Amino acid sequence: MARYIAQRLVLMVITLFVIVSVSFFVLHSMPGSFINDPRMPKEVKKAIEDKYHLNEPLIVQYGYFLKDFVRLDFGISIALQPKVNVNKILATKIPVSMQVNIFSLILSIPVGIILGIWAALKKNKIPDHVISILIIAFISIPSFVFASLLQYFIAFKLGWFPIVVTTEQTLTWSKFVSMVLPILALSFGSIAGIARYTRAELCEALNSEYMLLAKSKGLTQVQATTRHAMRNSFIPLANIIIPMFTGIMGGSLVIEKIFSIPGMGSVMVEAINAKDYPVAMGVLFWYSLVGLLTILIVDLSYGIIDPRIRIGGRK
Amino acid sequence: MKNRECILEVKDLYLTFNTYAGKVHAARGVNFSLNKGETLAIVGESGSGKSVTARAIMGLLPKNANIDKGEIIYKGRDLIKLSDREMTDIRGSDIAMIFQDPMSSLDPVMKIGRQITEALRIKQKVPAAEAKKKALRLMEAVGIDNVERRYNQYPFQFSGGMRQRIVIATALACDPEILICDEPTTALDVTVQAKILELIKEIQKERNLSVIFITHDLGVVANMEDRVAVMYAGKIIEYGTVDEIFKDPRHPYTMALLSAMPDLETDSSTELYAIPGAPPNLLHPPKGDAFAPRNRFAMRIDLEEEPPMFKVSDTHYAATWLLHEEAPTIDFDTFKQKTLEKRRKFKEKEKNNEESQKPILEVRNLKQYFTSGFGRRKLVVKAVDDISFDIYKGEIFGLVGESGCGKTTTGRSIIGLYEPTEGEIYFNGELISRGQKHKGSRKFTREISMIFQDPIASLNPRMTVKEIIGEGLKISKLYHEDEIMERVYKMLEIVGLSKEHANRYPHEFSGGQRQRIGIARALIVNPKLVIADEPISALDVSIQAQVLNLLNELKNEFDLTLLFIAHDLSVVKYFSDRIGVMYNGKLVEIADADELYRNPLHPYTKSLLSAIPIPNPDYERTRKHIHYDPSIHDYSEEEPKMVEVKQGHFVYGSASEIKEYTKSLEIYS
Numbered sequence: 007m008a009r010y011i012a013q014r015l016v017l018m019v020i021t022l023f024v025i026v027s028v029s030f031f032v033l034h035s036m037p038g039s040f041i042n043d044p045r046m047p048k049e050v051k052k053a054i055e056d057k058y059h060l061n062e063p064l065i066v067q068y069g070y071f072l073k074d075f076v077r078l079d080f081g082i083s084i085a086l087q088p089k090v091n092v093n094k095i096l097a098t099k100i101p102v103s104m105q106v107n108i109f110s111l112i113l114s115i116p117v118g119i120i121l122g123i124w125a126a127l128k129k130n131k132i133p134d135h136v137i138s139i140l141i142i143a144f145i146s147i148p149s150f151v152f153a154s155l156l157q158y159f160i161a162f163k164l165g166w167f168p169i170v171v172t173t174e175q176t177l178t179w180s181k182f183v184s185m186v187l188p189i190l191a192l193s194f195g196s197i198a199g200i201a202r203y204t205r206a207e208l209c210e211a212l213n214s215e216y217m218l219l220a221k222s223k224g225l226t227q228v229q230a231t232t233r234h235a236m237r238n239s240f241i242p243l244a245n246i247i248i249p250m251f252t253g254i255m256g257g258s259l260v261i262e263k264i265f266s267i268p269g270m271g272s273v274m275v276e277a278i279n280a281k282d283y284p285v286a287m288g289v290l291f292w293y294s295l296v297g298l299l300t301i302l303i304v305d306l307s308y309g310i311i312d313p314r315i316r317i318g319g320r321k
Numbered sequence: 322m323k324n325r326e327c328i329l330e331v332k333d334l335y336l337t338f339n340t341y342a343g344k345v346h347a348a349r350g351v352n353f354s355l356n357k358g359e360t361l362a363i364v365g366e367s368g369s370g371k372s373v374t375a376r377a378i379m380g381l382l383p384k385n386a387n388i389d390k391g392e393i394i395y396k397g398r399d400l401i402k403l404s405d406r407e408m409t410d411i412r413g414s415d416i417a418m419i420f421q422d423p424m425s426s427l428d429p430v431m432k433i434g435r436q437i438t439e440a441l442r443i444k445q446k447v448p449a450a451e452a453k454k455k456a457l458r459l460m461e462a463v464g465i466d467n468v469e470r471r472y473n474q475y476p477f478q479f480s481g482g483m484r485q486r487i488v489i490a491t492a493l494a495c496d497p498e499i500l501i502c503d504e505p506t507t508a509l510d511v512t513v514q515a516k517i518l519e520l521i522k523e524i525q526k527e528r529n530l531s532v533i534f535i536t537h538d539l540g541v542v543a544n545m546e547d548r549v550a551v552m553y554a555g556k557i558i559e560y561g562t563v564d565e566i567f568k569d570p571r572h573p574y575t576m577a578l579l580s581a582m583p584d585l586e587t588d589s590s591t592e593l594y595a596i597p598g599a600p601p602n603l604l605h606p607p608k609g610d611a612f613a614p615r616n617r618f619a620m621r622i623d624l625e626e627e628p629p630m631f632k633v634s635d636t637h638y639a640a641t642w643l644l645h646e647e648a649p650t651i652d653f654d655t656f657k658q659k660t661l662e663k664r665r666k667f668k669e670k671e672k673n674n675e676e677s678q679k680p681i682l683e684v685r686n687l688k689q690y691f692t693s694g695f696g697r698r699k700l701v702v703k704a705v706d707d708i709s710f711d712i713y714k715g716e717i718f719g720l721v722g723e724s725g726c727g728k729t730t731t732g733r734s735i736i737g738l739y740e741p742t743e744g745e746i747y748f749n750g751e752l753i754s755r756g757q758k759h760k761g762s763r764k765f766t767r768e769i770s771m772i773f774q775d776p777i778a779s780l781n782p783r784m785t786v787k788e789i790i791g792e793g794l795k796i797s798k799l800y801h802e803d804e805i806m807e808r809v810y811k812m813l814e815i816v817g818l819s820k821e822h823a824n825r826y827p828h829e830f831s832g833g834q835r836q837r838i839g840i841a842r843a844l845i846v847n848p849k850l851v852i853a854d855e856p857i858s859a860l861d862v863s864i865q866a867q868v869l870n871l872l873n874e875l876k877n878e879f880d881l882t883l884l885f886i887a888h889d890l891s892v893v894k895y896f897s898d899r900i901g902v903m904y905n906g907k908l909v910e911i912a913d914a915d916e917l918y919r920n921p922l923h924p925y926t927k928s929l930l931s932a933i934p935i936p937n938p939d940y941e942r943t944r945k946h947i948h949y950d951p952s953i954h955d956y957s958e959e960e961p962k963m964v965e966v967k968q969g970h971f972v973y974g975s976a977s978e979i980k981e982y983t984k985s986l987e988i989y990s
Contacts, residue, residue: 218420219418221381222412222417223439224410224444225409225440225444227405313430313477314429
């Protein structure tokens with residue numbers, strides 16, 4: 007096992023290096039400059055660009071970048087928040103996004119699973135049809151439509167919740183209340199995804215022969231379902247739930263815009279638009295790292311959940 | 322007759338399934354009773370309603386099934402009227418059931434110990450330690466060793482036969498009185514099947530269980546004692562004791578079924594008796610006797626009115642108008658005679674001129690290894706490990722062995738689906754085992770073709786029948802479109818289908834018809850050699866005979882050579898001229914079919930022969946299954962090899978073993 011993880015980690019480092027290198031060259035080959043003030047004298051512009059080594063050959067710039075990169079230092083932002091360290095910018099933005107996303111996950115995993123189980127048990131009956139219609143609606147209607155509707159009716163018309171999220175950094179009750187609507191808007195999609203998947207997996211497990219044997223042993227439908235069908239149907243569920251955790255850091259561009267959340271959602275796009283190379287590189291790196299780690303965790307989790315992989319691989 | 326207490330009674334059970342096409346009448350008035358401590362075997366082909374009846378007893382019918390009429394009386398209570406909650410008390414503790422596929426009937430992620438004790442712990446509230454003790458005892462009783470360690474293992478760590486033992490232990494955990502076995506050995510190899518059948522019989526005697534044994538295999542039925550009920554089209558058409566059913570069958574269907582199965586004694590020079598037609602579609606159940614359209618002794622009344630149960634003896638009843646006092650008496654002997662007249666004789670098999678003939682296919686030291694992983698974790702599976710054999714022109718070479726012995730791999734290597742790890746394959750004297758890239762391989766792929774086991778999976782569902790059959794001609798680009806069509810139509814007729822079938826899709830056909838399409842596809846390219854990989858094992862008995870006869874006929878007509886791969890030794894014995902027995906990637910014995918049957922030399926061949934269930938109760942009672950233990954061979958000092966001990970009879974063994982084999986051969990003759 008340890009050997010396997012070590013192997014995977016080495017491969018991960020190589021992958022990361024490739025991702026970062028490719029992104030570096032792609033980002034830097036975009037035309038234009040981060041200074042777009044047309045009145046700025048050419049000499050001044052050149053002086054500023056020289057300061058950031060932007061006029062040197064790309065390969066030299068890449069050398070500078072790598073030197074700092076090994077210390078995980080991405081330098082300072084040049085356009086978005088000039089002269090602030092990139093990692094520091096991210097450190098202020100990520101927690102904000104995380105708060106909203108964690109609550110959204112806490113809400114959507116159990117609700118999604120329960121709806122999925124309910125639909126599977128009542129397959130082809132009214133509850134199943136209702137849930138299936140809701141699932142289709144939640145998946146096909148974009149989250150910003152929900153967000154706008156919630157904001158307009160519940161926050162603006164009824165006034166139950168604040169329209170935008172408060173700017174407090176720490177998590178207080180008032181902050182939580184203001185976050186309820188974006189949490190809801192974010193959750194609908196993942197609830198639908200989880201419910202749909204759970205329903206499909208559980209339906210298959212319910213029709214399996216081991217369920218038949220369990221029932222012929224004298225277990226009731228409920229006992230047989232909870233003891234046998236559920237566990238088997240959760241194995242493939244890990245596949246979609248674990249990646250959701252990686253989404254935590256990301257934040258949603260649209261939802262954060264609508265509710266004025268100062269999170270990660272827009273940083274990447276703004277950084278690229280403003281040609282703020284250090285910020286863009288920093289965001290890309292951290293995202294890739296988390297993404298790769300998630301894939302590793304998913305693969306390892308199969309071994310933990312499924313004895314066939316855990317014990318079978320040991321031979 | 323009623324000296325034994327009747328424990329379960331099914332009365333006039335009518336069952337329907339709601340499907341998109343309409344109502345399927347799966348059971349149409351099933352009646353039977355089960356006495357305490359006896360075994361009742363229910364035989365029937367797929368779709369005859371046998372499994373559905375069993376599921377109805379357990380109260381485990383699928384959601385789209387309805388019980389329209391009838392009673393299932395157990396201990397004075399009608400099980401149909403009980404609520405699901407009341408049924409859960411009966412399931413497991415009074416009536417238990419085991420299923421066909423042990424691979425999928427155990428929960429893959431739960432330790433087997435927990436699966437066995439589960440019902441005890443939950444329903445009877447037995448404390449954990451006590452439940453474990455009982456489970457260990459049960460595991461020992463079903464023949465699992467190392468129980469303490471095995472108790473904490475998962476199902477995937479057990480072989481198929483072992484899993485079925487665990488399923489049996491699970492079913493017995495709450496001490497039921499009735500055990501329903503739904504095709505418990507169909508998915509297992511013959512040698513494993515023999516062991517499981519022994520086990521069920523043993524347990525039945527020990528615990529005085531009542532067993533309902535559902536199967537399609539008459540050989541297995543003869544092995545189980547007591548009574549037999551034969552089902553056809555949702556009805557029990559005949560029941561009686563084992564001897565009555567096998568020696569004096571009265572219903573023409575029973576007679577036909579008994580004649581359609583080749584056993585080791587069947588004369589291989591005559592065509593098999595094949596029941597014409599196919600079972601009726603139960604969407605629209607026929608009027609009168611459901612078997613009448615396939616019955617050559619049917620009278621007019623058979624088509625008009627349903628026959629009642631006629632009494633033959635106190636224990637033997639049959640539902641056929643032939644037993645009416647005004648009907649002509651047709652017993653098994655007249656049936657055999659009458660059907661025999663119609664059967665064609667094949668021309669005497671030419672033998673002894675094989676030396677003069679050149680082999681059409683030579684396999685020399687073929688090795689086919691599959692590897693996975695690398696470095697220290699490298700895993701080599703020796704699927705085929707150094708085998709050599711010849712196939713002569715015009716013969717049928719049978720290759721038998723259990724699942725996983727490498728017989729299918731051999732077939733695939735010959736046709737070039739795998740590139741051999743080592744060894745050569747010569748076809749008509751030319752080397753063909755160089756893989757696909759080799760120039761001229763096209764020609765060989767046209768001259769060797771293949772028929773597959775599963776007629777459902779091996780036909781592309783999105784292609785019409787004419788596209789499927791014509792594809793082989795199309796890719797060779799030798800024929801014009803019209804020519805191809807002409808040949809497709811001709812081929813369809815040859816295999817017993819008609820021109821109208823050409824534009825349909827595979828799902829519109831029955832299993833037997835699909836296999837005919839598969840045969841047509843294989844033969845349209847005019848092959849010299851056909852590799853038939855278990856072509857009949859997915860088919861019902863009455864259909865098997867049709868396909869075997871067809872293959873035999875086509876073989877003569879097209880002058881084919883066949884490599885017939887199968888696990889069923891009695892079919893192979895009937896069908897082949899020479900047989901090769903494979904075990905664990907090696908050929909252990911090759912001989913003429915009759916010779917192999919009369920004088921088996923290798924202990925594995927003996928074990929295989931002894932394991933085959935024969936539809937003859939007298940034979941079954943005296944049958945002793947010989948267990949094969951591969952560790953008896955000591956090859957540490959002497960290198961084993963294939964030796965010809967008698968003309969055309971090869972055995973694999975070390976020098977001292979060969980000496981013994983030769984000696985026993987002298988005693989035989």
